[in-house]
Amino acid sequence: MKRLITLLLLSLSISFAQLRVATTYPWIGELVKDVGGDKISLYVIAKPTEDFHFVVPKPSHIAKLRNVDLLIINGASLEIGFLPPLIQQSNNPKIQPGRKGLLDLSSFVDLIEKPAVVSREMGDVHPEGNPHYHLNPHHIPLLAKAIKERMCELDQTNCGYYTSRLEDFLKRWSQKLKEWDEGFSNLKDLKVVQYHKTYNYLFKHYGIQIVGTLEPLPGIPPTARHLEELSKVAKGAKFVVYEVFRDSKPANNLAKVIGARAIVLPHDVGVEGVKNLFDLFDVILERLSQ
Numbered sequence: 001m002k003r004l005i006t007l008l009l010l011s012l013s014i015s016f017a018q019l020r021v022a023t024t025y026p027w028i029g030e031l032v033k034d035v036g037g038d039k040i041s042l043y044v045i046a047k048p049t050e051d052f053h054f055v056v057p058k059p060s061h062i063a064k065l066r067n068v069d070l071l072i073i074n075g076a077s078l079e080i081g082f083l084p085p086l087i088q089q090s091n092n093p094k095i096q097p098g099r100k101g102l103l104d105l106s107s108f109v110d111l112i113e114k115p116a117v118v119s120r121e122m123g124d125v126h127p128e129g130n131p132h133y134h135l136n137p138h139h140i141p142l143l144a145k146a147i148k149e150r151m152c153e154l155d156q157t158n159c160g161y162y163t164s165r166l167e168d169f170l171k172r173w174s175q176k177l178k179e180w181d182e183g184f185s186n187l188k189d190l191k192v193v194q195y196h197k198t199y200n201y202l203f204k205h206y207g208i209q210i211v212g213t214l215e216p217l218p219g220i221p222p223t224a225r226h227l228e229e230l231s232k233v234a235k236g237a238k239f240v241v242y243e244v245f246r247d248s249k250p251a252n253n254l255a256k257v258i259g260a261r262a263i264v265l266p267h268d269v270g271v272e273g274v275k276n277l278f279d280l281f282d283v284i285l286e287r288l289s290q
């Protein structure tokens, strides 16, 4: 009898065992939830209000990473400043580089702006190219598929479930893509200044003109001299856009000088007004269309 109960408990714990997934950023977590539903547990390292380049590493992150089956990252060196020590100190063999439990999403899209050479004078340039590829809505299906594939590999029992959830997600996404394609194409030739090269994938895809960045170089905060030079070349820009975690002053000052409007654009899920990935592009479109 005792053996029977043990067996029963064991089989129960197996059927209820969830795939334990961690992601570096909230938007990756959203894809994991969309595909994984109630068959996964999720831990997200970065807060949506944190600068994605400078997430603060904490002992609590290490403790969580110790027990996950899969860690999904943005890659393209975006997490270089905080993730390698977290992975190492987690002592979790499953998520070490080269293992199936570490999934780098940057390898599933074509990165733009890959520098021919990288030197310190170029600022905080990422050698693989611009890492902010998630802000092109056409990339999202590729990333969702990659996540589903890896979850299927690690958890074959629930592969059918993941596959049908992915199909449902892709159907809803492709409907919205038509809407976004139409909406953003109305913004073709709109001129914008952005704080950092965060929205290049989106703007370049839809022909929105980037007339300058507030940062003189990636990762270098705006200087008075750079803003003065920018004010000469950025005339005609309708918006100066920045992310929630930036200082709003340089954007507002430049906007005043060139007669533009300074607006915050969401960059991830969890910032104001953005509850999921669909909202992310809806809100960007809405704010740029005002």
Ligand SMILES: [Zn+2]
Pocket (backbone or CB within 6 Å): 053, 131, 132, 196, 197, 198, 218
């Ligand atoms: Zn960046």
